[in-house]
Amino acid sequence: MPQKKGAPVRAPKFKSSAPKSGSKSPKHRGYRAEDAAAGTASAPKKARWSSDDRVARGRNAERPRGGESAARGERTGERPNWEPRPKQSRFERDAQRTGRVDRDARPARGDRDERPRYNRDDRPARGDRDERPRYNRDERPARHDRDERPRYNRDDRPARGDRDERPRYNRDERPAREDRPRREFGNDRPRRDFRDDRPARAPRQDEAARFVPTDDVVLERLEAQAIVAGDSEGVSFGDLGLGDNIVRALAELGAASPFPIQAGTIPEVLAGRDVLGRGRTGSGKTIAFGAPLVERLLRMQAGDSKRRQPGRKPRALILAPTRELALQIDRTVQPIARSVGLFTTQIYGGVPYARQLGALDRGVDIVIGTPGRIQDLSAQGRLDLSQVVVTVLDEADHMCELGFAEPVQDILDRTSEGGQKLLFSATLDKGVAEIVERYLVEPSVHEVAGEDQASSTIDHRVLVMDQRDKLAVLAELASGPGKKLVFARTRAFAEQLADFLDEADIAADAIHGDLNQSRRQRALEKFSRGRLQALVATDVAARGIHVDDVDLVIQADAPDEYKSYLHRSGRTGRAGKSGVVVTLVPRNRRRKVEDLLSRAEITAEWIQVRPGDDVIRDLAEGVAIS
């Protein structure tokens, strides 16, 4: 198998020259066993590197030392002051930092500032790189422009009064935008009957084939029965129809009594109806479909043997748009299922088949996974979906978008005809209409009444800044205590930002689709456990992912789609907790972001900032600002 793009690549060892004295002794702080064995390239003095040395080792000759990046050189505008390092650098640095590699050879903490930060620096040159043209340090503009400006010192900032002259962004001076009527839930419109106008099944061979660029349009919401929060007051999971074991399992998961969306949909699911559920991010949708799904399977098998029968075919299927989300759903559903003797398994890509096939052979009741691998196994005849009588689409609107719709429909076609279908999302809209018309029968549609921004626990800020100040502002925002989730629009930029933050001594890692599954999971797990200050993500982490106590969501790039804004934001402020979302916007993108927020029906405070401003520090430190 070819090397995965994101996997660390070992540099070939250099053979010729003899080890230098400086690295020979195990007591020397530069000592590395493998260097002694393999030999070290000519590094005359260990203390400092010449630019040639650095160039010879394939590194950016002007790469800064850690910690200075944010403050240096941004305003020259002539070239980026910071450039990405090779991908494995953060990984290796992490190994060094955590001591998993070379623990004993690692210098005492105090020594580290005096020498290059990475073991990489001690590695031999790679001869094959020498021929490639390299950036020449001597051709750079003189350093003086950078050296004159010291690293930004908070205490040297002008007193507050001096800064008042800078205009604060004034909402009222913004260009008027067309008055779009607020979307209504349409309680007075006739309820749509999805069945009667269902068209004959259309051929769909070409649907995914052609690329149709779509605007970020706000689709009509579906008619829904409003769930009034107060109605579920004092109602227990047991009252809703769940059995004792399941209620106990829910309590152990921390769900003592039902959230509104759960109170609304659980009885409907138990009644066997097709259900569309819309509850905002962090409102408890997983339990809303997971718990009644288990209860239903249990009721349907009443009388059958409770024992796990080998080869038993799955009777329920839960589809999610990302592997991490599928895993997370399983972490909630599995204990509920196990409490009544049912088994779940995860079927998703990026991992070997063997384990998944083994689990299927042992017999499984609920399959949870992503479309690709499920379609794959199913087409191979190794996953029989014909007994699936309950299918859930989590993030259903997303699952109905281009690229997902086709495999999702293929999978739905393989499930038992007439099986129950449950569609859930925080942004459920008419985008699911085609699937609904094709596969659902008289769905009952639910949403929680009064879920608008006014009732939200999330606070939105837009920081308008010079494009070239972005990195500095990001570093300031990401410093400080607490978990910061940073979103970038592309994988490459996410990777760059993680490197950049790590360089700035902010423990950071990245998660995106270019990384192998184990690195994706490891990054997310480290972040969850509080071992990272910042996790930089693409939209792979925008939907559904729950991490306790993310206090700040930073959008280094504004998203393209309003739904993405809503889902990214929803990584904070979960289950009624408070949270802050900060979007970094270069001046020339203001209009675009205004439109985006308007589609998302979000009102944010707009603030003009420069690096070092109090606002930024306060946001980083979680100080509430009115």
Place this chain on the structure above:
DNA sequence: AAAAAAC
């Protein structure tokens, strides 16, 4: 045009 999702 990007991201995600199979090998």
